[in-house]
Amino acid sequence: MGEAIKKALKLLFLLGFIFSEISVFGQLSSEEIKSLLIIHFCENIEFQETQNEMFRIGCFTKDERVFEVLSSAESEVKIKKKQFTVERIDGLEAVRNFDAVFYDNTDQDQLIELLNVARENHVLLITDNQPEQLFVMINIIEREGEERLSFKVNMSNLTLAGLQAKPNLLLNGGSLVDIKKAYEKFESRLNQSQKDLAKFTEELKEREEELIQKKDSLLKKDKIIVLREQEITNYKNQLSAYQKELEELNRKVKSEQALVNQKAVELEKKNKELSQIFSSIDKKQLEFEKLEKEIYELSSRANDLRTKVEEKNIVLDQQQQSIYNQRRLLILSFGFILALLLAVFAVIRSVRIRRKLNRKLTEQNDLLSNTNIELKTTNDQLNEQREELRQTLEELQKAQMQMLQSEKMASLGVLTAGVAHEINNPLNYIQGGIYALNKILKKEKSLDDQTLKMLSRVISDMNVGVKRTADIVKSLNTFSRKDSHTIRPSNIHEIIDDSLLILNHEIKDKCKVEKAYIENAPFVKANQENLHQVFLNLILNAVQAIEGNGVLKISTKIESGDFFVIEISDTGVGIQKENLGKVFDPFFTTKDPGKGVGLGLSIVFKIIKEHNGTIKYSSEHNVGTTVTIKLPIND
Structure with a gap:
């Protein structure tokens, strides 16, 4: 560090940091002045008693120059009669290990979390050019066009952190934060943000409803297409099976038809043989008739002899005629019986073939019946699958409703956390006011006892109300935590x-x-x-x-x-x-x-x-x- 900074540091503690009157600061940069202000703030704040031998300052900053200036002053300056050390901070958890923290980022959510950690662990929070004065303890302000730096002090947040400001703190450009004005400004911005958020939420809800409707429509169409494809595949498989069965039946029918044709050929052959037998009988009959003619001629020639033995010949003729008729009748009977036997054989054979065909047809009918039963079973299985799909859809709908409920609870948690935070800020202001009133009443000697008792009772009632509100805020904070x-x-x-x-x-x-x-x-x-x-x-x-x-x-x-x-x-x-x-x-x-x-x-x-x-x-x-x-x- 240069001679000018060393000189300024010595003047800082010898003259009570009244640097606005000293020309030496004209030689200092903005970062060097900020570093001197940070040391001034730490020296003029009453901290909680600790056993630490070193005073630790943490820098949550991207400005390397401020860190370098503070680091170079470690061996030159003491704070609270202790050597001090300057370290960088990477996360919020490390804040509790420091006595003071310098923060110059613009992330407001991170600033709020940092403020809460600082208040809980009695750490002084020094910020740089933060627009919201509600979330600061001491805020350095650098305005464009002005060479001199100023700063704002939020006494409410200092009090809640268990810290007290010495009178010298507000020298050289310092002032108290107007909590009411800061809160009204923040509330106005918050209301506008809530209106914008409500509008965006409504639009998002409409888009989600449209997306859900389109998604449901697409899912229904996809399910219908899948079902139709499955039905077509099943029908194709069934048709292929039926075609194979039909080809097998046609092959068996052709085989049976060939067998019937073979039997018909055999029957035709038997009919031809029977016709030949009947032809042979007719020939024998012709030969017999020819023989009769010859006998008649011989009879005519022997007419004279017959005359003599006429009676004997008549008897002989009668006997011969009787024999002839019997023989002819016998031959005809034999032929008829043979034809009848062949016909009966053919009928029996035809009946057997027909029975065999009927048996085959019965088997095919049974096969078709079994196929119908299998188709019915498959249909029942499809119905069961359809029922399972319906139940699955209902379960998905239930899961969706549970998801919506969870999202509602999450949104409620975020809203509750916001409400708790917004209540906590004016509560801090009220607490600070009660603390100040108590101090004033303790110092006030002009009031009579009755007035003091009445005011003490009013302040006690206010404390009860603040404590009850604080308990409600604590309960809301507990309810809004997302650690599930x-x-x-x-x-x-x-x-x-x-x-x-x-x-x-x-x-x-x-x-x-x-x-x-x-x-x-x-x-x-x-x-x-x-x-x-x-x-x-x-x-x-x-x-x-x-x-x-x-x-x-x-x-x-x-x-x-x-x-x-x-x-x-x-x-x-x-x-x-x-x-x-x-x-x-x-x-x-x-x-x-x-x-x-x-x-x-x-x-x-x-x-x-x-x-x-x-x-x-x-x-x-x-x-x-x-x-x-x-x-x-x-x-």
Whole structure:
């Protein structure tokens, strides 16, 4: 560091840092003046007592020049009669290890988190050119066109951090922050941002609805196309199977037809043989007739002899005629019997062939019947698959509704955190005002005792109101945390009390709350944010079930040394027996439309199961309802 800076540092502590009157600072740059201001602030703030031998300053800055100037002054200057050290800060967790922190970034969300950490750990926060004076302790201001730097002091934030300013702090350009004006300015910007956010949210919701409708339409069309393709594939497979069966049947019919043709040829051959036999018989008959003619001629020639033996010849002729007729009849009978036998054989053969064909046809009919049964079975399977798809679609719809509910809860958490933060700022201002009033009253000697008592009572009432508001803000902050996976030892009674505090506006005019807590209750390993959601749902359901004025009773006990038992009872309308088994079903609700979607108790049941616990409902219609929760203590 140059001779001018060394000279300025010496003048800083010898003359009380009245550098606006000293011409030596005309030789200093803006970064060097900021470094001297930071040392001046640290020297004129009363810090909490610590055992640290070194005074530590952290730089959350991108300006390397400020860091270099402060580092070069470590061996030249002492703060609070201690050597000081300057270090860079990379994250918010490291802030708690320093006495003072310099921050010159423009990220307002990071600034708010940094302010909260600084207040909790009694750390002085020095900022550079921050536009929002609500979130600073000491803010250095460098205006364009002015060579001299100024700064603003937010006494409320200093007080909340447990720090006190010495009178010399406001010398050389310092002034107090007008909290009311800063808050009104911030509130105006916040309202405009909320309006813009509401408008954007509405537009986003419309776009999401359009996207969901298009997505549903595409999904339906895709499902229909897939079903049609599956049906076409099934029909093609069935048609191919039928074609194969038909080809097999045609092959068998052709085979049977060839066999029938062969049998017909054999029958034709037998008919030809029978015709030849009949032809042979006719020839024999012709030969016999020829022989008869010859005999007749011989008879004529022997007519003379016949005359003599006429009687004998007549008898002989009669006998011969009888023999001839019998022989002819015998031959005809033999031929007829043979033809009849051949015809019967042909008929029997034809009947056997027909029976065999009928048997084949019966087998084919049975095969077709079996195929129809298989097709029916396949159709039943398709119907079952269609039912499974329908159930899957319903489950997806339920999952979508649960996702929407989770998003609503997340949005509610963000809104709650914002509300808690916005309440906390004016609360800090009120607290600072009460603190100042207490100091003024302690120093004021001109007021009489009655006036002092009245003012003390008013200030006490204000303190009670501030404390109650602070408790509400603390409960809202606990409810709005997004850490949904951390399991840690939890005080169940505090979680229940936080839930009652948040729902006080619902409870106070409807019912009387009776608490019967077990003494020296053990801690339960649980996710505090999820249990907040459980008790908020159960207590709100109990209060809404009470018509007129009633009683809400909450009791705790230890069962068998292993379970922490919570009972929440109300004197409401109760639950009907037929609905008692459905209370944990998703989308089941008995509330009027618009007052609930039926997901609250389903989410409660899921959270309790995730904690390896149990939840049971018992109710009597028009008498009341009792909810019993058991959580393992040592799980």
